[in-house]
Structures are given as C-alpha cells and as structure tokens.
Amino acid sequence: MSKVVLITGGSSGIGKSVGEFLTSKGFIVYGTSRNPQNIKNHPFKLVALDVRNVETIEAAISEVIKNEGKLDVLVNNAGMGITGPVEETPTDEMRNVFETNFFGAIEVMKAVLPTMRAQKSGLIINVTSIAGYMGLPFRGIYSATKGALELVTEALRMEVKNFGIKVTNVAPGDFATNIASGRYHTPVFETSPYKKIYQSNLDLMDSHVDSGSDPIQMAEAIYKVINNSNPKVHYKVGDFMQKFSIVLKRILPDKVYEKLLMNHYKL
Template sequence: MSKVVLITGGSSGIGKSVGEFLLQKGFIVYGTSRNPQNNPNHPFQLIALDVTNVETIQKAIDKVISNEGRIDVLVNNAGMGITGPIEETPTQEMRNVFETNFFGAIEVMKAVLPQMRQQKRGLIINVTSIAGYMGLPFRGIYSATKGALEIVTEAIRMEVKGFGIHITNVAPGDFATNIASGRYHTPVFENSPYKKTYQENLDLMNAHVDSGSDPLEMAKAIYKITQTSKPKVHYKVGNFMQKFSIVLKKILPDTIYEKLLMNHYKL
C-alpha cells in the first residue's frame, strides 16, 4: 500500500525535490504552500497551509485524511531565513522567524499526532539545519530556531514512541535553493559599525547557497529514512566539511572553535 506523505513548504526548494522523488517511489504526495494557486502545474498536489495559522494547518490535515484516510509521513520542511547583526535586527522579525521555523513546526506536529496515534504508526521528519548546531555570525537567530527544533524533537520523540510514532531530525547544509530570496535581511546600514563585515558575510552566504549541493541529496536521504523501522535521532546531509564542523565543535575547546569560525567568516 502506497504511503501518504505531507510535506510543508512543498512548492519549491528542498520540499519540492523531496515530493518529486517520493512520487517517483510510489508515495501519495501532498505538499503545502501559502499560495498554491501560484503553482498551477506543480508535479504533486499542493494544499493551502500557513504554519503560523493553526486553522489552515488543521484544514490541510483534515483534507488529506478525508482523501486518503491516513497520513503516514509528515515532512516538516516549511521555514524561512533571517540575517543581520543581532543588535540591528528588529526583535519582531526575530519573533516572526521563530513563529515559522519553531512554533510553526510544533503546531503541524500537534495537529497530525492524533491521526498517527489512531493509526498506531507514523513518521515525522523535522527539517532543521547544520547551522542549528552552532551560533553563526549574522545568522544567530536562524541558528537558534533550528537548534531549538532539534532539542524539541529529542524530547517529543520519547513522548510519542509508545504510540508507534517515530520522530527524527534531518539537518541539511547548504543546498542550491531559493531560500535566500525568502530571507529577512536586516539592511546594511551606511553608518553601521557592522557595515563591512556584515556585507562580506552576506556575499559569502549567498555564494554558499548558489554553489550548494543538489536538493536531490536531501530527497534521497529522506526517502531512506522512510524505509527504516528505527530512525535515528539526528541525521546530517551536506558536504564533508559541513558535517565535520559539528564533530569539531564536540572535540575542540570552545575558544579554538570560535577562532576557526571567525577566520572562516573573516571576522
């Protein structure tokens, strides 16, 4: 029997690649978008859903259950980026990103868990980020949202395991997607003490995304997780140095690791 998968943020980038790949593997795929009408020729069905609006979350999940009778896999992929010196980034913009990346992901999990508990099975895959394993300069708030979701996943997976539900994290590195276009960018202010270093780091971030890996790698990794009966707590998908940076953080003294990051970001 084909598995039913719901992918938040399925209109582009990693979400779209995952949906297309799972479709090829025989899954029944539903994606979500705030404005599905903007993607009329999408390869799989898109449902309206805004992760910051609980009513739209429930409507989308109810629609999938009404159509298919179940939801086997949730890929919690919807998210947004934010850049800027923390001192100069509006606090409300920080809250907005937490609402999407952290609380939004939690709300979707809360909405799908009753159905999975009734089924006595289900898999939730939270898409986080390798950036969530460390505080990155000018991306500290983004790192914080993804790191927070990693920790919450560790907790909730223990809470629901007795119901036959598995929850895991997948942390991607830099992938060639359109995430940069959807970020909130704190402006580079002319009189800012961060003007030079922030602009250099913005250029570096955009270059990393432009030269990032093929999102198909994430699609293959997520498919592989759906095929295992005992998913791990954490998965990392990225190039060697991105994954190795997490290992280095574990084994190096904090100040030495900080120096490595500062050298990398030319600070």
C-alpha cells in the same frame, strides 16, 4: 498500500525536490503552500497551509485524511531564513522567524499526532539545519530557531515512542535553492559599525547557497529515513566539511572552535 506523505513548504526548494522524488517512488504526496492556486503544473498535489495559522494547518491535514484515510509521514520542511547582526535585527522579525521555523513546526506536529496515535504508526521528519548546531555570526537567530527545533524533536521522540510514532531530525547544509530570496535581510546600514563585515558575510552566505549541493541529496536521504524501521535521532546531509564542523565542535575547546569560525567568516 502506498504511504501518504505531507510536506510543508512543498512548492519549491528542498520540499519540492523531496516531493517529486517520493512521488517517483510510488508515495502519495501532498505538499503545502500558502497560495497553491498561484502554482501551475506542480509535480504533486498542493494544499493551502500557513504554518503560522492553526486553522489552515487543521484544514490541510483534514483534507489529506479525508482524501486518503490516513497520514503516514510528515516532513516538516517549511521555513525561512534571517540574517543580520543581533543588535540591529528588529525583534519583530526575530519573532516572525521563530513563529515559522519553530512554533509553526510544532503546531503542525501537534495537529498530526492524534491521527498517528489512532493509527498506532507514523513518522515525523523535522528538517532543521547544520546551522542549528552552532551559533553562526550574522545568522544567530536562524541558528537558534533550528537548534531549538532539534531539541524539541529529541523530547517529542521520547514522548510519543510508546504510541508507535517515530520522530527524527534531518539537518541539511547549504543546498542550491531559492531560500536566499525569501530570507529576511537586516539592511546594511550606512552608519552601522558592522557595515563592512556584515556585507562581506552576506556575500559569502549567498555564494554558499549558489554553489550548494543538489537538493536531490536531501530527497534521497529522506527516502532512506522513511524506509528505515528504526530511524536515528539526528541525520546530517551536506558536504564533508559542513558535517565535520559538528564533530569539531564536540571535540575542540570552545575558544578554539570559535577561532575557527571567526577565521572562516573573516571576523
């Protein structure tokens, strides 16, 4: 029987690419969107789900299980970006991103676990970020949300292994998606002491996204993970230097690595 896959944030970007690719490989794919009724001619089914609303999470998962009788794979992909100096970023906006990227992902996992436990099988793939392995200037809050999800995944993986459930992280680097349009940008204030350097870093971040890799690489990576009977704890998907930056952080003294980042971001 075809595996049933649920992808949060499946209406665009990485989620859409993954869903389209898995559909072409014979999987039964459901994506989620807060407003699926507004999306026409989508390449796979969409159900309504807002990761910040537990009722919608439960309703969406119930709909998938009612239709298919099972749920084999969860791709926890829904997320949002945030930029800004820590000092000037509104705390409410920080909380909002944590609610989406961290607590929202946890709520979806909590909702699928009873079904997967009853099946004695299941796979949860959390889409994190290479940015979650390091504190990036003007992206510190985003890095924190993804780093926190990486660590929770490590813990959950051990907690549910005896139930036949597998959990893993897939951390993308920069991909050519529309993430920048949905990102919260702390304004560049005229009187800000960070004005010049923050603006130049915003321009740099946007150029990285615009020139990013094709999201099909993430789709292919997730397809391989699904077909792996014993997936690793962590996967990284991106260009060589993005992945190598994680290796450098492990082997270089902290201040040397910090200096490399500061040079890269012209700080």
